[in-house]
Amino acid sequence: MTEIIEIFRKEADRCAEEIKKHRSIHVVSHIDADGLTSAGIICTALERGNFEYTTSFVKQLDENALDTIADESHELVIFTDLGSGMCEHIKSRGINAVISDHHQPQGTLEFHLNPHLFGANGSYELSGSGSTYLLASALGKNRDLSSLAIVGAIGDMQHLKMGQLTGINRKILEEGVKGGYLEFKKDLTLFGKQTRPIYKLLQYSSDPYLPGLTGDEDACINFIHSLNVRFSQDERWRRWIDLEISEKQKIISGLFQYCLNSGIPSYKIERLIGEVYVLLKEREGTEMRDASEFSTLLNATARYDHADIGLAVCMGDRENAYENAKKLLAEHRQNLVNGLIYVKENGVTQLENIQYFDAGSQIKETIVGIIAGMSSTVVENRDLPIIAFAKTDAGVKVSARGTQDLIRRGVNLSEAMSTVSAEVGGAGGGHDIAAGATIPENAKEEFTRKLNFFIGEQLRRKVNSG
Numbered sequence: 001m002t003e004i005i006e007i008f009r010k011e012a013d014r015c016a017e018e019i020k021k022h023r024s025i026h027v028v029s030h031i032d033a034d035g036l037t038s039a040g041i042i043c044t045a046l047e048r049g050n051f052e053y054t055t056s057f058v059k060q061l062d063e064n065a066l067d068t069i070a071d072e073s074h075e076l077v078i079f080t081d082l083g084s085g086m087c088e089h090i091k092s093r094g095i096n097a098v099i100s101d102h103h104q105p106q107g108t109l110e111f112h113l114n115p116h117l118f119g120a121n122g123s124y125e126l127s128g129s130g131s132t133y134l135l136a137s138a139l140g141k142n143r144d145l146s147s148l149a150i151v152g153a154i155g156d157m158q159h160l161k162m163g164q165l166t167g168i169n170r171k172i173l174e175e176g177v178k179g180g181y182l183e184f185k186k187d188l189t190l191f192g193k194q195t196r197p198i199y200k201l202l203q204y205s206s207d208p209y210l211p212g213l214t215g216d217e218d219a220c221i222n223f224i225h226s227l228n229v230r231f232s233q234d235e236r237w238r239r240w241i242d243l244e245i246s247e248k249q250k251i252i253s254g255l256f257q258y259c260l261n262s263g264i265p266s267y268k269i270e271r272l273i274g275e276v277y278v279l280l281k282e283r284e285g286t287e288m289r290d291a292s293e294f295s296t297l298l299n300a301t302a303r304y305d306h307a308d309i310g311l312a313v314c315m316g317d318r319e320n321a322y323e324n325a326k327k328l329l330a331e332h333r334q335n336l337v338n339g340l341i342y343v344k345e346n347g348v349t350q351l352e353n354i355q356y357f358d359a360g361s362q363i364k365e366t367i368v369g370i371i372a373g374m375s376s377t378v379v380e381n382r383d384l385p386i387i388a389f390a391k392t393d394a395g396v397k398v399s400a401r402g403t404q405d406l407i408r409r410g411v412n413l414s415e416a417m418s419t420v421s422a423e424v425g426g427a428g429g430g431h432d433i434a435a436g437a438t439i440p441e442n443a444k445e446e447f448t449r450k451l452n453f454f455i456g457e458q459l460r461r462k463v464n465s466g
């Protein structure tokens with residue numbers, strides 16, 4: 001592992017040298033938590049290096065987006081958390097570029113940082129923000145930015161495969177810990193430990209899904225009551241961080257018992273506890289203190305056309321931008337709840353090798369992937385990849401989510417989505433475990449049929465190769 005990171009750093013040095021030849025730089029990034037933290041990292045590094053820079057954020061780096069960027073004739077463009085799938089298109093437009101990404105590469109480019117090029121897996125060993133952190137480290141002293149790198153990795157759920165960050169991500173984590181910026185520890189994994197009343201952690205639990213508690217506020221309040229844990233203090237709801245250790249233990253063992261009694265398999269129950277990541281320089285009780293809450297706060301901005309707000313928070317704004325982000329977060333949360341209800345009520349259609357739902361215009365295309373991922377906990381069959389469709393102005397957005405088990409059995413959603421979407425006149429890509437595409441409106445049926453077949457082939461190929 002040491003070797004891979006050293007080779008990566010050498011490449012980062014080369015990219016940094018290229019960047020230093022320019023004074024004015026344009027940064028293009030992705031509209032999610034990893035994209036925002038990537039942009040936050042590189043923009044901070046550029047600011048510290050006295051560069052002039054501009055930014056833009058895109059949903060997808062497609063040919064149209066590249067045409068726009070080419071028309072703007074920038075001296076140098078740094079692509080973060082995207083770009084690797086479009087190397088040839090970037091070159092053919094004569095864009096002078098540095099790419100810092102972790103999606104599966106297609107084509108080649110001279111200044112290109114991507115874990116896949118160095119024998120590491122970009123779906124769990126390094127995120128876009130991690131790659132960009134190594135680039136920023138080559139540009140100057142930027143170790144404090146390791147916390148943003150970890151927030152991006154958690155936003156892309158890179159810790160899920162091993163139950164903790166591994167690979168180059170872990171090296172970055174260790175740097176952050178050494179610098180006093182980060183802490184990791186075993187704790188309850190439920191979302192909202194810094195900011196939410198305790199019962200809300202249970203009410204919104206989707207992994208594991210807690211039958212009888214998830215979605216039922218009264219039941220969650222009663223459950224905590226039954227454990228003799230005080231809810232409020234000085235007329236304020238108590239949060240997880242407000243509890244004594246003994247109270248935390250009471251809730252954890254109560255939850256384990258509850259899950260056992262509900263017949264939840266033990267490998268799922270174990271997911272209640274895991275490694276969590278704390279940003280030590282952030283104020284306690286704020287979203288930014290917890291990597292997972294921070295990443296959701298960021299998703300609540302960029303996925304709703306407010307990347308500027310998320311970027312400002314990444315770059316340290318704890319006043320206006322933070323206040324605005326919190327408002328967006330409340331709406332985002334509501335949209336996620338509504339989206340999950342939609343999936344529950346409308347159900348999914350099962351084919352032989354995939355299952356899918358079509359959200360039409362009921363779920364925004366920029367969050368349908370998140371909901372597809374969360375819905376794995378409300379569908380009956382966890383053995384099939386989940387495919388979600390949502391309407392967009394320019395066709396249909398498709399999001400696909402798989403599981404570690406499916407990957408072991410040969411499924412690669414990135415390959416499947418890019419191949420099959422291209423066959424029907426669309427484009428897509430991503431990671432083995434999570435991928436997306438845009439396809440023409442009238443191609444949905446053909447796409448579904450072909451994807452079902454293609455994934456069947458991936459499974460058969462694996463069986464045949466032993």
Ligand code: C5P
Pocket residue numbers: 030032034035103123155156157158160161369370373401431433434435
């Ligand atoms: O564009 P990007 O690489 O940031 O997106 C990664 C996506 O993969 C995220 O939406 C993340 O939620 C998803 N993912 C997942 N399960 C994993 C790892 C990643 O759903 N185990």
Ligand code: C5P
Pocket residue numbers: 060085103368369370398399400427428429430431434435436437438
């Ligand atoms: O949009 P969604 O969250 O489903 O994206 C999952 C993964 O697929 C992300 O890594 C995203 O960057 C990638 N993707 C892609 N091409 C698309 C849509 C998504 O490479 N057209």
Ligand code: ZN
Pocket residue numbers: 034035081102127128129156
């Ligand atoms: Zn990413």
